[in-house]
Amino acid sequence: MKVEKSLPQGVGKFTPGWIVFIAVAMVVLIIGVLAYLYEANMGLIVTGMANIGTQGGATWGLYVVMVEYFIGVSLAGIVLVAFAHVFDIKALRAISRLALLLTTCSLMVGLLAVLIDLGTPIRGIINMILYVRPQSPFFGTFTLVAVGVLLSSLMYLYLDGRRDAAYLADIDSGLRWYHRLWAAGYGDTQAEQERHRRTMFWLSILIVPFVIVALSTEGLVFGIQVGRPGWFGALQAPDFIILAAASGLANLIVLTAIVRRVLKDDSTLIGPAVFKWLGGLLLAATAAAVYLQIVELVTMLYATPGNERLLADALLRGPYAWIFWSGLFLVVFGLTLLVTQAARRQWSLGVLIIASVAISTSVVAERYLTVIPSQTHGMMLPYEPGSYFPTWVEFAVVAGMFALGALLIGLFMKVFPIIPLDGKRAEQEVLVDA
Amino acid sequence: MTRYAMAVDLDLCQGCRGCMVACKVENNTVEGNFWMYVFRFEAGTYPDTKITFLPRPCQHCDNAPCVKVCPVGARFKREDGLVLTDADRCIGCRYCELACPYGVNYFNWQKPEKAQYAIVDWRDESIESVTGGLIPPYKNPDLDELWGDEQRRTAGGGHAKGVMEKCTFCVHRVEKGLEPACVDSCPTNALVFGDLDDPDTPMSRYLRENRTWQLLEEAGTRPRVYYVGGTPPTRHQTEIERPKATV
Numbered sequence: 001m002k003v004e005k006s007l008p009q010g011v012g013k014f015t016p017g018w019i020v021f022i023a024v025a026m027v028v029l030i031i032g033v034l035a036y037l038y039e040a041n042m043g044l045i046v047t048g049m050a051n052i053g054t055q056g057g058a059t060w061g062l063y064v065v066m067v068e069y070f071i072g073v074s075l076a077g078i079v080l081v082a083f084a085h086v087f088d089i090k091a092l093r094a095i096s097r098l099a100l101l102l103t104t105c106s107l108m109v110g111l112l113a114v115l116i117d118l119g120t121p122i123r124g125i126i127n128m129i130l131y132v133r134p135q136s137p138f139f140g141t142f143t144l145v146a147v148g149v150l151l152s153s154l155m156y157l158y159l160d161g162r163r164d165a166a167y168l169a170d171i172d173s174g175l176r177w178y179h180r181l182w183a184a185g186y187g188d189t190q191a192e193q194e195r196h197r198r199t200m201f202w203l204s205i206l207i208v209p210f211v212i213v214a215l216s217t218e219g220l221v222f223g224i225q226v227g228r229p230g231w232f233g234a235l236q237a238p239d240f241i242i243l244a245a246a247s248g249l250a251n252l253i254v255l256t257a258i259v260r261r262v263l264k265d266d267s268t269l270i271g272p273a274v275f276k277w278l279g280g281l282l283l284a285a286t287a288a289a290v291y292l293q294i295v296e297l298v299t300m301l302y303a304t305p306g307n308e309r310l311l312a313d314a315l316l317r318g319p320y321a322w323i324f325w326s327g328l329f330l331v332v333f334g335l336t337l338l339v340t341q342a343a344r345r346q347w348s349l350g351v352l353i354i355a356s357v358a359i360s361t362s363v364v365a366e367r368y369l370t371v372i373p374s375q376t377h378g379m380m381l382p383y384e385p386g387s388y389f390p391t392w393v394e395f396a397v398v399a400g401m402f403a404l405g406a407l408l409i410g411l412f413m414k415v416f417p418i419i420p421l422d423g424k425r426a427e428q429e430v431l432v433d434a
Numbered sequence: 435m436t437r438y439a440m441a442v443d444l445d446l447c448q449g450c451r452g453c454m455v456a457c458k459v460e461n462n463t464v465e466g467n468f469w470m471y472v473f474r475f476e477a478g479t480y481p482d483t484k485i486t487f488l489p490r491p492c493q494h495c496d497n498a499p500c501v502k503v504c505p506v507g508a509r510f511k512r513e514d515g516l517v518l519t520d521a522d523r524c525i526g527c528r529y530c531e532l533a534c535p536y537g538v539n540y541f542n543w544q545k546p547e548k549a550q551y552a553i554v555d556w557r558d559e560s561i562e563s564v565t566g567g568l569i570p571p572y573k574n575p576d577l578d579e580l581w582g583d584e585q586r587r588t589a590g591g592g593h594a595k596g597v598m599e600k601c602t603f604c605v606h607r608v609e610k611g612l613e614p615a616c617v618d619s620c621p622t623n624a625l626v627f628g629d630l631d632d633p634d635t636p637m638s639r640y641l642r643e644n645r646t647w648q649l650l651e652e653a654g655t656r657p658r659v660y661y662v663g664g665t666p667p668t669r670h671q672t673e674i675e676r677p678k679a680t681v
């Protein structure tokens with residue numbers, strides 16, 4: 001009898017379920033790509049957007065809402081991993097790779113959404129390099145977020161996985177070349193392990209403030225516009241970060257639950273402690289989000305300055321009221337579920353998922369209400385109020401964005417173990433007859 | 435140095451919107467885009483109503499938020515004060531449109547040729563026999579020239595799909611010593627344009643002799659457009675009608 005190692009966690013094995021998942025994601029993605037090609041050919045006229053002012057439209061629509069949403073979602077993963085490293089929280093180790101993957105994928109999709117929204121995307125890429133102006137708040141998106149955060153999360157993902165890659169490179173499989181490439185000579189000696197640990201520690205300490213500063217620029221895109229009622233204000237940046245944390249954690253919870261389900265045999269690797277941590281953190285982020293929302297609501301109800309009044313009316317009882325109130329309901333509902341669970345000291349996965357979906361949806365609503373109403377109902381000159389509703393093209397493209405994200409994560413899971421192997425190597429070895 | 439500015443005399447404006455038409459003809463703007471727009475307000479309830487007018491060109495602000503936010507410097511301010519858009523550099527992010535408190539920016543949502551007014555079918559044979567195959571509007575070749583020290587394509591509209599456009603104070607006319615088309619066409623001389631640094635221009639005299647105010651001063655944009663007479667618009671005024679156009 002000899003001991004032979006096989007690739008863990010279903011890596012390299014294509015199950016029927018996985019193939020169906022990939023096929024569905026591909027179909028949705030292809031529809032999204034076709035819708036985008038149609039848009040690229042005809043112009044943004046095929047979206048529901050129109051000029052503000054005399055044309056009574058919104059010039060930033062669902063795409064910008066999704067840019068804000070996806071870039072927001074990316075915050076939680078990387079910060080959580082950094083947090084776990086610095087404070088040495090063992091329970092979160094199991095989901096560290098998943099969290100980094102969520103950050104990387106949602107960031108890529110978010111940045112893609114920026115390009116999709118541009119009138120001239122190719123010229124956009126070229127001119128952003130040739131003529132970039134640091135005075136524009138977009139500078140933060142294109143440098144700190146696009147280059148800084150994306151590169152740090154990729155680097156993090158890479159460094160974090162090297163040890164596992166070195167282990168996998170020993171296993172005879174079709175993916176060996178890839179694992180070797182990733183390991184890049186890492187031999188897992190004592191000295192290397194120590195160096196690795198130190199690098200990760202310092203990287204983690206640096207990453208948290210950097211990511212928060214970088215992503216705050218997304219809030220500043222709105223917050224520093226004095227000419228836009230509803231946008232101008234110091235709360236935009238912290239608001240962006242808090243909502244980002246809530247939506248990111250909510251997505252991470254759902255993703256973790258799915259992965260746990262998919263892994264079947266390895267599902268025990270993700271223990272209840274993981275969900276307890278995630279649930280608790282989501283509770284804190286959501287509570288902070290609700291707090292901020294209430295502060296804003298009270299200010300709005302009590303003393304609305306001139307130009308903001310029309311906007312407040314549109315939000316509270318006008319055309320956006322249904323989004324506003326359902327968003328508020330969802331977030332309060334999600335928070336209540338979380339609080340009850342925390343009080344009972346019992347985290348049920350089902351309830352946690354419901355709360356996460358509710359909270360994540362409410363963040364989409366909140367982002368929508370940040371971006372859109374100020375354009376249709378927040379003009380400083382007395383233009384007639386406008387309206388905006390996304391078209392099928394926008395919905396199809398956005399569905400394609402989600403599909404792309406899911407596809408990236410799905411593909412990753414087949415080439416690399418999604419849960420770090422670390423000390424659990426022995427469990428991965430299977431006995432086969434000689 | 436030259437410092438261009440415009441004055442709008444609301445006591446003289448009769449709301450004929452001739453300037454809006456002159457601007458469209460001069461600048462080849464597409465349907466539904468009004469670089470110069472004249473609000474026609476009604477305040478009060480019938481029969482005690484008051485009608486007022488407010489022409490609204492781009493204010494060519496000295497502290498222009500649209501210039502500040504442009505990520506690639508396509509929107510820029512010239513030394514003489516004109517705030518212009520470089521049609522060859524704009525990436526169509528539409529941030530300037532949102533940063534501007536006055537709502538004067540117009541993005542080309544589709545190919546401009548497709549968005550021009552189509553009152554008749556210009557390709558109809560019977561019409562072609564008269565027009566000789568020419569499809570209006572007539573486009574002034576000056577609009578494709580490069581202007582100013584910067585030598586950038588900044589004049590006129592209808593250039594390309596996916597870029598931003600707005601009032602240019604008719605840079606292509608100003609460079610030739612002419613006045614903007616709206617000023618030139620105003621039948622009551624409610625619009626005045628000129629160099630503020632030359633004390634003898636009608637513009638400088640106008641500012642010296644009249645009390646002026648500026649639109650949305652609270653936004654801190656320091657406009658180059660001065661209003662004379664009338665009162666700043668308020669939320670109690672409503673527009674008599676909304677511009678009709680398909681976009």
Ligand code: SF4
Binds near residue numbers: 493498499535655
């Ligand atoms: S009016 Fe608007 S577009 Fe014109 S210069 Fe001022 S901010 Fe820019």
Ligand code: SF4
Binds near residue numbers: 506508509519525530
């Ligand atoms: S739309 Fe064009 S001019 Fe306006 S901010 Fe974007 S790149 Fe600059």
